[in-house]
Amino acid sequence: MDIKIIESAIFDQKEEFFISLNRDYCSRQEEKLVNLASSMAQVIIGIRRSGKSSLCFNIIKKSGLKFAYINFDDERLSNLKSDDLNFVLESLYKIYGDFENLFIDEIQNIDEWYLFVNRLLRNGMHILITGSNARLLSGELATHLTGRHMKTELYPFSFNEYCEYKKISTLHNTTKEKGLLRVAFDSYMHDGGLPELINEKRKQTYVNTLVDNIVKKDIEKRYSIAYKTTFENIVSHLLNNAPSKINYLELKDQFGLRSDHTAENYVSYAKNAYLISSLHKFSFKSRIRIRDEKAYAVDVAFMNNRENAMEGENLGWRLETIVYIELLRRFKPQECDIYYFDENKGEADFIICKGRTVIQIIQVSYDISNEKTLKREIKGLLLASEATKCNNLLIITDHEEKEYYEKERTIHISPAYKWLTEVNY
Numbered sequence: 001m002d003i004k005i006i007e008s009a010i011f012d013q014k015e016e017f018f019i020s021l022n023r024d025y026c027s028r029q030e031e032k033l034v035n036l037a038s039s040m041a042q043v044i045i046g047i048r049r050s051g052k053s054s055l056c057f058n059i060i061k062k063s064g065l066k067f068a069y070i071n072f073d074d075e076r077l078s079n080l081k082s083d084d085l086n087f088v089l090e091s092l093y094k095i096y097g098d099f100e101n102l103f104i105d106e107i108q109n110i111d112e113w114y115l116f117v118n119r120l121l122r123n124g125m126h127i128l129i130t131g132s133n134a135r136l137l138s139g140e141l142a143t144h145l146t147g148r149h150m151k152t153e154l155y156p157f158s159f160n161e162y163c164e165y166k167k168i169s170t171l172h173n174t175t176k177e178k179g180l181l182r183v184a185f186d187s188y189m190h191d192g193g194l195p196e197l198i199n200e201k202r203k204q205t206y207v208n209t210l211v212d213n214i215v216k217k218d219i220e221k222r223y224s225i226a227y228k229t230t231f232e233n234i235v236s237h238l239l240n241n242a243p244s245k246i247n248y249l250e251l252k253d254q255f256g257l258r259s260d261h262t263a264e265n266y267v268s269y270a271k272n273a274y275l276i277s278s279l280h281k282f283s284f285k286s287r288i289r290i291r292d293e294k295a296y297a298v299d300v301a302f303m304n305n306r307e308n309a310m311e312g313e314n315l316g317w318r319l320e321t322i323v324y325i326e327l328l329r330r331f332k333p334q335e336c337d338i339y340y341f342d343e344n345k346g347e348a349d350f351i352i353c354k355g356r357t358v359i360q361i362i363q364v365s366y367d368i369s370n371e372k373t374l375k376r377e378i379k380g381l382l383l384a385s386e387a388t389k390c391n392n393l394l395i396i397t398d399h400e401e402k403e404y405y406e407k408e409r410t411i412h413i414s415p416a417y418k419w420l421t422e423v424n425y
Contacts, residue, residue, distance in 0.1 A: 072106045
């Protein structure tokens with residue numbers, strides 16, 4: 001490729017880079033997980049449009065370090081080959097001068113990008129990388145940057161971040177503060193946390209386009225899926241019914257697939273691209289933990305803001321999804337595991353484990369004003385408590401806040417808007 005074209009693209013991107021560094025950004029909890037002094041590549045991955053580039057700009061801005069920048073999501077660089085990457089590096093030095101820190105945006109657009117990155121890491125370069133599609137997410141990091149990368153997963157805005165972006169106070173000490181925060185949470189429950197969606201009036205059009213791009217550009221193209229319509233229907237089915245257990249044999253029969261293995265592959269593609277996230281059943285036995293998987297949408301916007309999405313208005317499902325994604329944000333960086341509990345006599349929505357130790361059990365129920373509903377939720381908590389020997393029990397609901405005592409155990413009941421805004425990362 002002509003080096004002049006490469007230089008021109010990088011020169012123009014430099015101006016865009018410095019403009020971006022001067023913008024104000026919403027702080028993200030994941031910023032503290034990124035170590036710019038590390039000798040390993042810092043890789044930010046997640047669903048499209050979750051704010052990965054903005055996160056990186058804010059990290060660089062706060063660091064005060066000198067960075068060079070290259071964005072491979074540029075039509076002038078669309079024909080770039082791996083053999084041209086040395087020209088890219090030469091052009092970066094020409095335009096930025098000497099540098100030790102490099103931010104590479106949308107790196108997955110280049111084949112064999114990992115050879116370039118590994119060479120830079122061997123030479124002592126500190127590298128920050130973003131990527132969003134399945135080419136980067138489907139195990140290639142582990143395969144090609146073994147032992148030389150730290151992965152940070154970025155999800156759409158948490159409720160805390162949503163409030164910061166909209167300049168809404170998260171205080172809830174007075175009746176007025178609680179009321180205003182509950183209004184904000186109702187909006188978040190409906191629209192979710194995709195950063196760009198907040199200011200979009202045509203929300204369904206935005207979400208449809210986003211899902212379409214992920215399914216067709218990131219997944220179908222990457223995996224050369226032959227039965228595209230079938231795959232798209234399965235993705236819609238999963239999002240329409242989330243959260244729900246995944247039965248691969250049922251998917252095979254319902255969508256006319258040749259085997260349940262194909263159904264399992266299709267679901268894994270959607271997980272790799274962060275359209276859905278899965279949860280496994282709790283057990284101290286490994287053979288049970290790998291069965292009975294549940295699927296969650298990665299953001300509640302995918303549950304209702306899509307064409308033909310008629311299942312997503314259930315407030316209990318939406319609240320459960322929000323809590324699950326928040327648990328991923330809070331506990332995955334702490335190297336904890338999250339499961340659901342299900343025995344014949346009762347269920348609990350979430351069990352958080354550190355190794356073999358269960359540290360918390362959580363039920364999610366939007367409305368517990370009905371005594372029968374409350375007793376069902378408490379029964380599930382107590383069963384899980386007895387099975388795991390954990391007494392840190394919590395029910396997250398819409399607005400109620402109190403403590404409940406049953407069988408010598410204390411059950412904390414917290415409104416979602418309060419639990420979500422607690423700083424306990």
